[in-house]
Amino acid sequence: MSTVTGPRSAQAVDVPAPIRRVREVAVFRNRFGTLFNDDVTAPSGAPGQYLRWQWNQEGVVVVPVGPAGYALVTSYRYPIGAASLEFPRGGTEGDEELAAAAARELREETGLVSETVRPAGIIHADTGILAAPIHVFVAEVDVSTAESARPEVMESVTEPVWVSPEDLPRWLSEGRITCGVTLAALTLVQARHAALADERSGTVSV
Known part of the structure; x- marks a missing residue:
């Protein structure tokens, strides 16, 4: 595990291992954005898919x-x-x-x-599926x-x-x-x- 520190941090924070993208897979598009069901690799090395939505605009x-x-x-x-x-x-x-x-x-x-x-400031509405802040x-x-x-x-x-x-x-x-x-x-x-x-x-x- 890595750690994150900063001037506003009261203490170091453990950061979990990332889920890595193997292949970007677009399954739907319209004028608002794109839905992806990417091929990914879990921290354990197990393969899988991960769904995410990317808005076209901020x-x-x-x-x-x-x-x-x-x-x-x-x-x-x-x-x-x-x-x-x-x-x-x-x-x-x-x-x-x-x-x-x-x-x-x-x-x-x-x-x-x-x-x-x-x-x-910036917020993430749903970090489980929405990619954009x-x-x-x-x-x-x-x-x-x-x-x-x-x-x-x-x-x-x-x-x-x-x-x-x-x-x-x-x-x-x-x-x-x-x-x-x-x-x-x-x-x-x-x-x-x-x-x-x-x-x-x-x-x-x-």
């Missing part, structure tokens, strides 16, 4: 922030056959910059216009400049839903938000906010 998720708290959109998600409360997300188009894609997805799905768009952005919005939402043809969304920081823990405990991308983005944004607050106050989080 993924983005945007956390809209305003005086009322966080804005989410209720989207009907076909795979689960139900509505899901989520942050706006999607992907870049052509040579579009990541921040521009985040602002566009926000405007299309909610009608909210961003005043500022700041990067907050998702870039997280925070967008400050002014509801007075909101436009009409312009979702894509295969998107079914409602008006933005606002949740205050005070109500958010209750919403989470009640299971009102179950989207993994949204939960991960929220955790990252709140952690970054807490870290910045500690730096400004001169305290150190444990």
